[in-house]
Amino acid sequence: MSVLLRPETIKITRSDSPDPVLHAPAPIIEMKGVYKGYGSGVTRTEVLSNINLKIREGEFLAVVGFSGSGKTTFTQLLAGLIKPDQGTITMDGKRVTGPSPERGMVFQNYSLLPWLTVRGNIALSVNAVFKNWSKQARRDHVDRFIEMVGLSHAAHRRPHELSGGMRQRTSLARTLALKPKVLLLDEPLSALDALTRSQLGDEILKIWGEERQTCLMITNDVDEAIMVADRIVPLNPGPNASLGPVFTVGLDRPRNKTELNDNEHFKGLRNAVTNYLVAVRQRARKEEQASTQHLKFRLPEIEPQDLSRPFRAIHNTPPR
Numbered sequence: 143m144s145v146l147l148r149p150e151t152i153k154i155t156r157s158d159s160p161d162p163v164l165h166a167p168a169p170i171i172e173m174k175g176v177y178k179g180y181g182s183g184v185t186r187t188e189v190l191s192n193i194n195l196k197i198r199e200g201e202f203l204a205v206v207g208f209s210g211s212g213k214t215t216f217t218q219l220l221a222g223l224i225k226p227d228q229g230t231i232t233m234d235g236k237r238v239t240g241p242s243p244e245r246g247m248v249f250q251n252y253s254l255l256p257w258l259t260v261r262g263n264i265a266l267s268v269n270a271v272f273k274n275w276s277k278q279a280r281r282d283h284v285d286r287f288i289e290m291v292g293l294s295h296a297a298h299r300r301p302h303e304l305s306g307g308m309r310q311r312t313s314l315a316r317t318l319a320l321k322p323k324v325l326l327l328d329e330p331l332s333a334l335d336a337l338t339r340s341q342l343g344d345e346i347l348k349i350w351g352e353e354r355q356t357c358l359m360i361t362n363d364v365d366e367a368i369m370v371a372d373r374i375v376p377l378n379p380g381p382n383a384s385l386g387p388v389f390t391v392g393l394d395r396p397r398n399k400t401e402l403n404d405n406e407h408f409k410g411l412r413n414a415v416t417n418y419l420v421a422v423r424q425r426a427r428k429e430e431q432a433s434t435q436h437l438k439f440r441l442p443e444i445e446p447q448d449l450s451r452p453f454r455a456i457h458n459t460p461p462r
C-alpha cells in the first residue's frame with residue numbers, strides 16, 4: 143500500500159482536464175496563518191495550527207478529517223461565529239469579523255426552531271434578511287426554496303413531524319434562501335442513513351450546479367468528498383491540526399457512485415486520500431506516545447493490607 147506524504151499540492155487529474163492551477167478562479171475566501179484553541183492554562187486545547195487556504199469562487203471544496211480533529215471549529219471560523227487567536231480570514235479581500243448572510247452555514251444537527259413549521263423556520267430568516275422586500279415577494283421566495291428541496295407537501299409541518307432527511311432539507315433551504323455567496327456545510331449528511339445521505343448529497347450538488355455558489359463541505363467520508371468536490375483538503379489530526387496537501391478531483395460531472403466504483407481514477411484518488419489520512423494519524427499517535435513516555439509514575443513502596451475480613455482486626459487486638 144503506497145503512502146503519499148508529499149507536502150506540495152497533489153494533482154490527480156484526468157489528462158483531458160484543464161490544468162486546475164492555471165485556470166483557477168480568484169479566491170473568494172483566504173485563511174492566512176490561522177490558529178485557534180480553547181480554554182486557558184492547563185485546560186487549554188490547541189485545536190487548529192497555521193491554517194492557510196484559498197477557497198476559489200464557485201468551487202466545491204471538501205475538507206476531510208477524523209472526528210475531533212477540529213472540523214467544526216474550522217467552519218465556525220469561516221462563518222465568523224468564532225474568532226481566530228492568530229492569523230486572518232478574509233472574504234473578497236475584507237476581514238471576516240463576525241457572521242454574515244453572505245456566508246450561510248448548514249449545521250450537523252439541523253438546529254431548527256421546534257415551535258415553527260418548515261415554512262416558519264425558513265421565513266424567519268428570510269424576513270430578517272430581506273426586510274425591504276414586499277410580503278408577497280418574501281413569501282414567494284420562501285416557497286421557491288421549499289420546492290427546491292422537495293418539501294412543498296410538508297411546508298406546514300413542525301420539526302418533530304419530519305424525518306432526519308426532511309429536517310436537514312429544511313435547514314438547507316433556510317440557508318440557501320438567504321442567497322449566501324459561500325455555503326458552509328458542516329457534516330450536513332452525517333446524521334442520516336446511507337440512502338438519504340446519498341440522495342441529499344445529490345440534491346446539494348444539483349442546487350450547487352444551478353446556483354453556482356462557492357461551497358465548502360466538511361465530511362469524515364472520503365467517498366462522499368470525491369463525489370461532490372473539485373478539490374479535497376485533509377485536516378490532519380489534532381491537537382494543533384494543520385491542513386494536508388490539496389487533492390484535485392478532476393472527475394467529470396455528474397458523478398455516478400455505481401459507475402465510479404470501477405473507475406481507476408476514483409479508486410486511485412480514494413486510496414491516496416485515505417492513505418494520507420491513515421499515515422498522518424499513525425504519525426500523530428507515535429508523536430503523542432513519545433511525548434508522554436517520560437511521564438512514568440513511581441509507586442510508593444508499601445505492602446497492601448488485606449481488608450477483606452475486618453473481623454480479623456478485632457481478633458488480633460491484644461487484650462488490655
Ligand SMILES: Nc1ncnc2c1ncn2[C@@H]1O[C@H](COP(=O)(O)OP(=O)(O)OP(=O)(O)O)[C@@H](O)[C@H]1O
Binds near residue numbers: 215
Ligand atoms: N467551545 C469549546 N470549548 C472547549 N473545547 C472545545 C470547544 N469546541 C470544541 N472544542 C474541542 O476542540 C476539539 C475539536 O473539536 P471540533 O468540534 O472542532 O472537532 P470535529 O472534527 O468537528 O469533531 P466531530 O467530528 O466529532 O464533530 C475537540 O477536542 C473539542 O473537545
